[in-house]
Amino acid sequence: MEVTSPEQESAGPLTRGCQWLKALPKEFCAKVMGIAKMAKKLGQDDPRRIIHSLKVGLALTLVSLFYYFKPLYDGFEDSALWAVLTVVVVFEFSVGATLGKGLNRMLATFVAGALGIGAHCLATLSGRTAEPILIAIFVFVIAAIVTFMRFFPRLKARYDYGLLIFILTFSLVSVSGYRDDQVLKMAHQRLSTIIVGSCISVIVCICICPVWIGEDLHNFVAANMEKLGNFLEAFGDEYFKVSEEPQSNVNKSFLQGYRSVLTSKSGEETMANLARWEPGHGPFGFRHPWKMYLKLGNLTRECAYKVEALNSYLNSKIQTPAEIRGKIQGPCEKASRESSKALKELASAFRKMVRTRSAILHIASSKTTAEELKNLLKQSVWGEADVLEIIPAASVASLLLEIIECIEKIAEAVYELAKVASFRNRDATVLPERPDLLHQGAVQQVSDIDMLHHVITIAE
């Protein structure tokens, strides 16, 4: 609201009311425009969101045909509503989530329905008075036990929804049995409508522009490595730049990209859990080693913690004077550049799912630079400088050394994953350090990890 001037305040309530009404559409328009802009941005960021929304509409329209066509409706009657309900609840953004929910729902409905019928039969044997008491006890015990089972971490990760539907179906079937004698028919109708609903969801989800969560996880892990690479690429220049305008915070957002890596753990775990439901698709086999992505993600995060420490030296109050920094500038810049290249090569090869050794050369080169740097530090390059002023630059150098070690571990994890997931072999990069290995036969026999260790040993 705008500030009212004294003149406005002295005006009558009618005038003020009119002004308020005039202001209202303006505010309303501004809000609507804000929402529209937000929606546009959401759609542009990931157009699959728009497609997903249309897919949900389509699946619901398809399932509602069970109401419109008499022959279909006669098969299910009012139970057709379960099919509609299933589509709404089961249809998720990714194939993995939809399949996981659909399979959970179908299996849980089947098992719990059978158990519910059993409980109902057992209860009816005991006479009309004892029946509700017995059913109530059954429901209480089963609900309590299965609810507790939902706390088991392994069950929670993959079968949480199934356990919920188990409680639901068991209660519905056994309790309804008290008023409805056709329990068997009811359980059967519920199961078949749920199968129909789940199948429609899964088919629409897979057949129209499917969103594979496994692919998302793959790209996410690769993107995280790239983000660290981007930081390291820019870091050298940024740190050793003679900062004449220290207030230039304008275009430093590219240095902050790595921050999302720090908190990526829970997202990765969710994706890996869902990806395990997905069938083989494209380059990803059915038993693709999704668990190894978590290991790779953890190593990337370890590296990100070190990058975070490095970043704090960019904005630190205590800075090493430029002339002292200059003494280690060469190897530091090279180490940061080479490790950035290594990370980016790893990320790019990983993203394309090829086994290429191009990253090994950069790792070897960064290791050599690390040795240079260590030697430089040993030679008391600092002269008579104040130790307090040396510390930041020295810490930066030592962090770079640690980051190189981290990247080595990441490379090992990438090569191991590439081996287990049988990424295709693209090249036998020329490794000038060991020409004897370059005969076609020898290259085939030497694994990437051996090669990594070998080259790095030479570099050291």
Place this chain on the structure above:
Amino acid sequence: MEVTSPEQESAGPLTRGCQWLKALPKEFCAKVMGIAKMAKKLGQDDPRRIIHSLKVGLALTLVSLFYYFKPLYDGFEDSALWAVLTVVVVFEFSVGATLGKGLNRMLATFVAGALGIGAHCLATLSGRTAEPILIAIFVFVIAAIVTFMRFFPRLKARYDYGLLIFILTFSLVSVSGYRDDQVLKMAHQRLSTIIVGSCISVIVCICICPVWIGEDLHNFVAANMEKLGNFLEAFGDEYFKVSEEPQSNVNKSFLQGYRSVLTSKSGEETMANLARWEPGHGPFGFRHPWKMYLKLGNLTRECAYKVEALNSYLNSKIQTPAEIRGKIQGPCEKASRESSKALKELASAFRKMVRTRSAILHIASSKTTAEELKNLLKQSVWGEADVLEIIPAASVASLLLEIIECIEKIAEAVYELAKVASFRNRDATVLPERPDLLHQGAVQQVSDIDMLHHVITIAE
């Protein structure tokens, strides 16, 4: 399976079958025992899990009374199943989650039901042939729009479930209308059974040993501060201990407690979102500033990243020789001890929701030590030592200085939160540096944050 000896292999298939059968129960018993142990551990870790399971059983038994008692059943007939369904789906571990889901479900059912009836009426006006086409278009459009709305971050955080139920109810009501003329009755029954189910869930959830997620968040944030405090308490001794047995990795698990803080972000955000649904309870008012907990959590995590960097020096390959480390041992140990005490005091006061200034003294003391440490470093305490060997110890010292700055920010956030959430005032800690402030009146007027800044300025 045990390895079969040659004698066993020469035995007949019957004998082997018997042995296999004998082995089976053993394996089965071992598995069952494993599961029982896991269940026992889950129950012991958080006994509220057992209570929650029993509560779900109770709520389901209560809602199934609608089937057993004729007068209740006559009111709802078969729609009573919606009440059972609602209890299963809405009943969550915490009050916040249950209330959020219940309110979302009731509100969404009401709005979507009304809209569904409107759509049905509009469609019937157009004749029997056009009706299904018109309804199908409505369902498609509404489902697509609302599904897209679920991607808006703000709506997703609080109203995701409501939007899902909106699609569900709208589809059910408008589509069923084609076969069932009593749409109004159906919508009314659905709404009232859902209200009954939600209310039973909420009442059981709140009245029997309620689990307040806000309280959990409060304790979680306090525990995270304590974990960092524990690390810092142990760090000084651990780092400066003359390591005669470097392999003593036996009892270092207490040093790893802080690691869970690094990945606590998503958990905190979920809890804060759910806590906002909770009514005032105990010391937490209705509009308790849950958002500020996120800020405090972020600061704690920033500190944890630095602690992670500190931890890497504990196990670093390159170590500063003990005699050089000894030169900064005194102030470093004091800084780590005092900052640990400050964090623990802050955590303890925060946990008890009291405003006490005891932490300020420790922060001031750690600031003084930090200055000592800086002076020590300036005096070239290292002598003729190799710079490469100095770096680790110097980095440790500089990290400790940064951690002290972090703790200062945490203290500010805690005091700000205490002010906004009106924690009760417990004491006016004796601050020998400014006796003039200790008159009752003056102490009341000076805010904790002013005091913090004031004491720290003196310390510097």
